[in-house]
Amino acid sequence: MKLKTQRILDRAKKMVKDGQIKEAKTLYEKLLKKEPQNHSVKKALANIKNIKPQENAPREQVQEIINLFNEGLLDKAIDEINTLSNIYPLSPLLFNISGAFYKSRGQFEIAIQKFEQAINLKSNYAEAHYNLGVTLGEIGKINESITCYKNALNIKKEYPDAHNNLGNIYLDLSQYELSIEHFEWAVAYKPDFAEAHNNLGIANRVIGRLDEAGKNFDKALSINPDFISATNCRGLLHQDMGQHDDAIKFYDKALQLDSNFVDAINNLGLVYREKNQIKDAIKAFEKAIKLNPNFANAYYNLIHGIKEYQASDKQVKAINSLLEAENLSQDDRIVLNFTLAKVNEDLGKNKTFFKYLNEANKLRREKLNYSFGQSQDQNLFNEIKNIFNDKSPLIFENNLDQSISIKPIFIVGMPRSGTSLVEQIISSHPEVYGAGELNAIGRLCVPLVFNKSLSKANKLSEQAIKSIRSNYLDLLARFDSQERIITDKAPLNFRFIGHILSAFPEAKIIHLKRDPVAICWSIYKSNWSGLGNSFSYNMDDLVNYYELYENLMGFWHQKFPDKIYDINYEKLTTHQESESKKLINYCGLDWDQNCLEFYKNTRVVKTASSLQVRQKMYQGSSEAWKEYESYIKPLVSGLNSK
DSSP, X not given: OXXXXXXXHHHHHHHHHTTOHHHHHHHHHHHHHHOTTOHHHHHHHHHHHTOOSSSOOOHHHHXXXXXXXXXXXXXXXXXXXHHHHHHOTTOHHHXXXXXXXXXXXXXXXXXXXXXXXXXXXXXXXXXXXXXHHHHHHHTTOHHHHHHHHHHHHHHOSOOHHHHHHHHHHHHHTTOHHHHHHHHHHHHHHOTTOHHHHHHHHHHHHXXXXXXXXXXXXXXXXXXXXXXHHHHHHHHHHHHHTTOHHHHHHHHHHHHHHOTTOHXXXXXXXXXXXXXXXXXXXXXXXXXXXXXXXXXXXXXXXXXXXXXXXXXXXXXXXXXXXXXXOTTOOHHHHHHHHHHHHHHHHHTTOHHHHHHHHHXXXXXXXXXXXXXXXXXXXXXXXXXXXXXXXXXXXXXXXGGSOOOXXXXXXXXXXXXXXXXXXXXXXXXXXXXXEEOOOOOHHHHHHHHHHTOHHHHHHTSOOHHHHHHHHHHHHHHHHTSSOSOSEEEEOOGGGGGGHHHHHHHOTTOEEEEEEOOHHHHHHHHHTSOOOSTTOGGGGOHHHHHHHHHHHHHHHHHHHHHOTTSEEEEEHHHHHHSHHHHHHHHHHHTTOOOOGGGTTGGGOOOOOOSTTTTGGGSOOOOOGGGGGGGGGGGOHHHHHHXXXX
16 A cells, blocks of 8 residues: 555544544545545445444443443453444543543553543543543553643532542642642532541541541541441551550451451551560561562561561562562552661661662652752741741740640650650659650641741731640640650650740750761661651751751750750760659659669550660660761761761
C-alpha cells in the first residue's frame, strides 16, 4: 500500500474515533475512486456504514455487558464493549465502561486511552475524569491524578468519592489540612460514607485532634460495625492515649473479623514493644511477616531495637528481594532502605549502611517535598520572636482558670537530645505521670503564630492564651492517671516556650542540651513518623535547622532567664545521681530513690528510645558519631562552623 494512501486511511480512522463519521466516509469514498480495488478501503467503508450516528447504545445491551463483567467474564465483556463502541463511536459511556474493564485487568495505559476518549467526546463527563484520576494514581502519576479529581469536582462539586480520593492523596502527601477539608466535604455530601469518616479520623489523629478522631472512628463504626480498618484505627487511638488494654481489645476485635489482618497483628507487636514485652512483640511481627512477606513495616519494626540480624538470616535476603520489586510503593521503599541500613549497621558494614541510609533519607525528603530554604521553618521562628519581642508572657496570669489541678512539665530540646531519658527519670517518681510526646502544643500554637493580624499587633490575646490552656489541660485530663503532675516530652515544643509560659505560668520547662553533632547524627539515622521533622533527612537542612534552634533558645533564655532549666545530657550520664537530684528538686518534688532506678519503670514508652530507657545509664553515646565521621563531613563541618 502506498504511503500516501496509508496516511489518508490513518486520518480517516482517527476521524471515526473522534466521532467525525460523515467526514471519514467522504474521505474513504474519495480514496476508493482513486483506488477501486483497495480492499482495506472497501472494508473500512463497509464498517463505517454500520456505525450508528446516535450517541448512546441501547441500555439493555450495555447492561448485558456489565453483567458479564460482574460474573467474572472479563475477556468476553471487553470484546463485547469494544464491538459496541465501534458501532456507537460517539458514546462516552461505552468508552468509560471500557476503560474500567481494562483497568480491572491491569492494562492501565489502554484504560487511560479509553477514559481520555470518553472525555474528548464529553468534556464535562465527571465520572470519566474521576476514573482517569483513579487510574493515574495507581501508576504513580499523582499530580496528574490530582488534576483529574479537581476536574471532576469542578463539574460536579457534590462528588463524595472524588473528595475522598483527593483527601487520601493529600493525606499521603502530609498536607493534612487539605485532606481534612476534602474528607469533610465527602461526609457532608454523603453522611453514611463510612470510609470517608474513617479517613477523616486518620487525618485528625495524625495532627493530634484526638477527640475529633475518636468521633470520626465511632461514626464510621456506627455506620458499619464490622469496618475492620476503623476498628484497627480505634485501637491506634487508644494506644496514643496510653490506654493499651483498650487498644488490645480493638486489635483483637479486628482479628476476630479477619484473623489474617496483618495491620492489627503488627500494631499488637508495637503495643507489646512499648510495654517491654519483647518476646510477644517479636512473635507478632514475625507472624505478620509470615502472613505477608511483603509487609515492609513489620520488617522494620522487628529490627528496630529488638532483633540484631546476621548476614545469613533468611529475612535479610527477603528484605533485599522485596526492595528490588518494581511495583514497590515509595513508602515501602523508604522503610526497607531504613531497615537495610540498620541491618548493615549491625553487621559493621559502614559503607553499605550509609548507602541505604542516604537513599532512605533522600526518598523521604523527596516525598515531603522539603528544602530548608523553601520551608516555613524560618518564617515560623521569626514570627514567634516577633510576637514575644517586647512582651512579657505572664500578663494574664491572674485571669487564667486555676480549677484544674494538673501541673504540666514540658521537656524540650532538639530530637534525640535525651528527652526520653529525662522523662523516664522524672516519671519514675510516684507523683508523676509520663505522657510521652504530645503534639497538642504545636497544633494549638502554629495557627496563632501565622495569624497575620496577631503578628502585626505583636501580642497574644487573652482569649488565645485561655484557649491554649483549656484545650491542653482537657487533653491531659483524659489520661488514665492518678498523678497530678504530667510530663510532655515533645522536643519541638521548644519553639513555643513563650506560648507555654503565657498559658501555664505554673509549668516547669526542662531543656536538654547535648553535643550538636551527636544530636544531628542521631536524627539523620532515624526513621521519623511524627510531624515537624521534615528537616531531618538532609545534612545541610539539619545544620540550618540546628542554627535556628540555638538562636531561638538564646532568645528564650534572654527573655525568661529564670523560667527554663537547662540540663546537659553528657553531664547527666556521667554524674547521674547529683544531676538527677537537681532535676527532681527543680520539679518541686521530694527526692525518690526510684528516679535512680528509672530503668525499672514499667510505663509505656512510645519513642525511638523506648528500649534504651529500660537499660541502666550508660556513657559514651555522644561519641558514637566519630566512627562515621568520614561519612558525615557536611554535618560535622557545618555544625562546627556555626
